[in-house]
Structures are given as C-alpha cells and as structure tokens.
Amino acid sequence: MAAGDEPAFREFYDAYFDRLLRYLLVVTGGNEEAAREALQLALVGVVRHVKPFDAEEKFWSWLTVLARSALADEGRKQRRHFAFLERFTRHRETGPAASSNGEADEQLRALLASQLTTLPADERQLVEQKYLLHQSVREIANGQKTTEKAVESKLSRVRRKLKDAVLMELKHEQPR
Amino acid sequence: MNNRADKESLLAEVLAEASPGDFRATMLAEMLRLARRRRHFRQVRRFAGVLFVLGLLAVLVVKQTPKPAMVSAPPPDRIVKQSYELVLTQPMPASALISTRSFSGNQMVASVGTVVEIVTTTGGFHLINDEELLALLADKPAVLIRTGPNSEELVFANPEDQKKFLVY
Numbered sequence: 317m318a319a320g321d322e323p324a325f326r327e328f329y330d331a332y333f334d335r336l337l338r339y340l341l342v343v344t345g346g347n348e349e350a351a352r353e354a355l356q357l358a359l360v361g362v363v364r365h366v367k368p369f370d371a372e373e374k375f376w377s378w379l380t381v382l383a384r385s386a387l388a389d390e391g392r393k394q395r396r397h398f399a400f401l402e403r404f405t406r407h408r409e410t411g412p413a414a415s416s417n418g419e420a421d422e423q424l425r426a427l428l429a430s431q432l433t434t435l436p437a438d439e440r441q442l443v444e445q446k447y448l449l450h451q452s453v454r455e456i457a458n459g460q461k462t463t464e465k466a467v468e469s470k471l472s473r474v475r476r477k478l479k480d481a482v483l484m485e486l487k488h489e490q491p492r
Numbered sequence: 493m494n495n496r497a498d499k500e501s502l503l504a505e506v507l508a509e510a511s512p513g514d515f516r517a518t519m520l521a522e523m524l525r526l527a528r529r530r531r532h533f534r535q536v537r538r539f540a541g542v543l544f545v546l547g548l549l550a551v552l553v554v555k556q557t558p559k560p561a562m563v564s565a566p567p568p569d570r571i572v573k574q575s576y577e578l579v580l581t582q583p584m585p586a587s588a589l590i591s592t593r594s595f596s597g598n599q600m601v602a603s604v605g606t607v608v609e610i611v612t613t614t615g616g617f618h619l620i621n622d623e624e625l626l627a628l629l630a631d632k633p634a635v636l637i638r639t640g641p642n643s644e645e646l647v648f649a650n651p652e653d654q655k656k657f658l659v660y
Contacts (some may be wrong), residue, residue: 320531322524329520334504352515359519365528425499428506447502448495475509482506
C-alpha cells in the first residue's frame with residue numbers, strides 16, 4: 317500500500333472496511349451518517365499516510381487513531397453535531413483505545429444478540445433459519461408456504477429493525 | 493446462534509441494511525482513485541528529482557571545464573586616445589647612405605692667386621659749371637632748363653644725341 321499497489325488497497329478494503337465502519341458506529345454512538353463521513357475521511361488518510369507496520373495490532377491501532385481524528389475533524393466542521401462532539405470528546409477522554417482491539421465488534425455482536433431476543437417468535441425463527449441453519453430463501457418460502465419474494469421482504473424488514481434497535485442501543489449506552 | 497461466523501454474517505447484513513447501495517463500491521473507487529493519483533504524483537516527483545540532479549551535475553561540469561582564452565576588443569567607449577603618435581623606423585639600406593671623405597692634396601684647387609685686385613683712389617675729377625657743360629656738347633643742340641634754385645635739366649634737341657652721353 318505504501319508503494320501505491322492497487323491490489324494491496326483492495327485487500328485492505330475487504331479486510332478493514334466493515335471493521336472500521338463498525339468501530340466508528342460504536343464510537344459515534346450509533347450515528348450512522350457521521351460514521352460514514354468519518355470513514356470516508358479515514359480512508360483518505362490511509363491513502364495519504366499509510367506506512368509499513370510490523371504487526372497487525374499496531375496497524376489496527378493506527379487505523380483507529382485515523383478514524384477518531386477524522387471523526388473529530390468532521391465534528392468540528394458540523395457545529396450542529398455539538399452534542400455528539402461533546403460525547404465523542406468524553407469518549408476519548410475516558411479511553412481512546414477502549415474499542416480498539418475488537419471491542420467494538422464484540423459490543424455490536426452483544427447488542428445484536430440482545431436485540432434478537434426481543435424479536436417476535438416468527439421473526440426470530442426466520443433469522444435463525446437464514447443465518448443459523450443456512451436455509452435458502454426458497455427452502456424457507458416452501459416451509460412457510462409463501463413466496464421467495466415475501467420471505468426476502470420480511471428478512472429485509474427484520475434486518476432493518478435489528479439495525480435500528482442496535483444503533484438506538486448504542487446511542488443510549490454510556491460511552492466506554 | 494452461538495457460532496461466531498454466523499453472528500458475523502448476520503451482523504454484516506444487518507449493518508448493511510438500508511445503507512446506500514453503492515456506498516461501499518463508491519468508497520472503494522474513490523480510495524483507488526486517490527491511490528493512483530498519489531502513485532502518479534510520486535512518479536512525477538521522482539522523475540523531477542532525477543532531472544534536477546542531472547541538471548545540477550550538468551551545471552557543475554560546465555563550471556569545472558576551463559574556458560578557452562578569448563581576446564575581445566574593448567568596447568568603443570573605453571578606447572583611450574593616446575597623446576603621442578607612434579612612428580616605426582627601420583635602418584636604411586647601405587646603398588642609400590652618402591658618406592664624405594677628405595680630398596688628397598693634389599686634388600685641392602686654390603683660387604687666391606688668380607684674383608685681380610683693383611684699387612681706387614680719390615681725386616682726379618672736379619665739378620663743372622653750366623658753360624663747361626654746354627662746351628662739352630659742342631655741336632649737339634641742347635638747352636639747359638633751370639627747374640629750381642639748385643636743380644637744372646639738360647634737354648637735347650635731338651633725342652638721339654642724349655644716348656651718346658648716357659653713362660652706365
């Protein structure tokens with residue numbers, strides 16, 4: 317990447333895009349828009365300042381610093397997000413590396429598992445069929461005597477519901 | 493749902509839900525564009541650096557090479573007028589030289605012995621009066637005309653006679 321190798325950037329992107337986004341979602345307290353903006357700035361920073369690291373942990377730590385800096389820059393630009401910025405600042409003060417080592421993923425997974433339990437039985441069953449039993453949409457549709465399109469539509473609604481619930485939980489959580 | 497991979501798959505799809513469809517692809521394209529531009533900029537900068545070093549070397553080589561001595565005419569306004577005129581001389585050929593030498597004794601001519609010396613003496617003549625003058629004329633008709641208290645003019649009747657009395 318430091319040499320400008322394009323396949324290296326693709327590999328980096330596949331490995332770290334989702335991870336960085338999740339990290340920023342947690343840091344921003346579920347502010348998806350701010351997380352996306354900061355992610356974009358952070359990726360630009362990666363292109364400009366990437367350098368060799370001797371360990372993956374150090375690289376990830378550097379990425380999180382970039383991401384938080386990008387978030388701070390974005391926060392300064394958008395004064396209307398003052399409350400968020402204050403929260404973010406508190407977050408940095410309490411522990412800038414609190415979510416550095418995979419803790420953001422763990423937090424999200426825990427929130428997701430928690431929200432799964434709050435789903436109605438039919439929705440939770442649908443999710444388990446798809447993601448635990450790895451049934452295809454056709455198999456689920458045949459089992460429920462319905463169409464694939466209806467199953468897809470219901471799955472989409474459940475995922476959206478879960479996402480909103482997780483992001484809402486992040487907003488209400490105390491900064492870590 | 494205890495399997496970590498299953499949770500990971502569900503989490504990824506949940507978080508991707510309702511996101512802009514092309515967000516991920518757009519971000520990747522933007523990142524690759526920046527990377528390409530940065531790589532291009534680095535190449536240009538490296539090439540410019542090489543050119544600069546080469547140019548510097550060329551300048552150093554040119555400065556180190558001794559220049560041939562050049563004689564240039566002074567500018568016209570700096571010509572100084574000399575207060576003297578330079579004249580070049582050269583020795584004359586022997587044939588153009590004239591030399592003198594003393595004559596031998598027999599070649600010398602003395603002119604002193606041939607000179608005739610004339611000596612004049614005072615006296616032997618006297619003033620004549622008007623009658624004596626007219627007597628000298630004898631048969632030649634002439635008239636003496638008094639022109640002033642101490643001046644007279646002798647006029648011959650025949651001009652041819654006057655020529656016979658002219659003394660040079």
